[in-house]
Amino acid sequence: MKTSIRRFNRNVIPSWNDLRKDMREIHELFKENERRIKETDLQMKETDLRMKETDRQLKETKELIKALSTKFTSQSGHILEGLMEPSAIRIFQERGYDINRCWKNFKKYSKDAGRRMEVDLLLLDDDIAIVVEVKINCTCADIDHFLEQMTHFKEVCHEYADKRVLVAVAAVNYDRNSDEYAHEKGVFVIRVYNDNIFSLDPTEGEKLTEF
8 A cells, every 4th residue: 555644844834634634544554554464364364274174184194094004904914814824734734743724813712711812823733733923014022912922822722731832923024033033932934925925934943932
């Protein structure tokens, strides 16, 4: 807004009309300034609303990705368990274990122990049970959790109390040397390759953990 307020000159006494004109112009300046402040405030509020909407959409997107990732991992795990079943029997038979039965997704609840046991694969012969944990990605923490769960195996599954119980982990990826960690803990290590080839690591000289 262009204004024409005159500079004050002490040698000239302004007329009443001049003062009124100057006052009107000052008033207009204040109104224009107030309008601009309101516009700026409105723009800031609109920006804030857009940012909140963007945050909401990002949050929903993250939740959707998380849900899809969980679903994909779960389904991939079930598929991997199905592929692993015949291979696990074969690779342990080749190592001299007389595996003749296999339970997939084995679940057992013991009311006495107040515990539930869930096992991806349970391989059996007449004297030995081999519990296999199947993972897409295996970490050292997964190994520790698996071994801690296995300390309750015979407590829940009384029917296998007279068997030697060994443990194995099968994974597509072993994160941060978790395969070496599994060997140190006396766990069989089964490697799963992208072309659905399964192999059991050598265990010569290793002391296998029994439960």
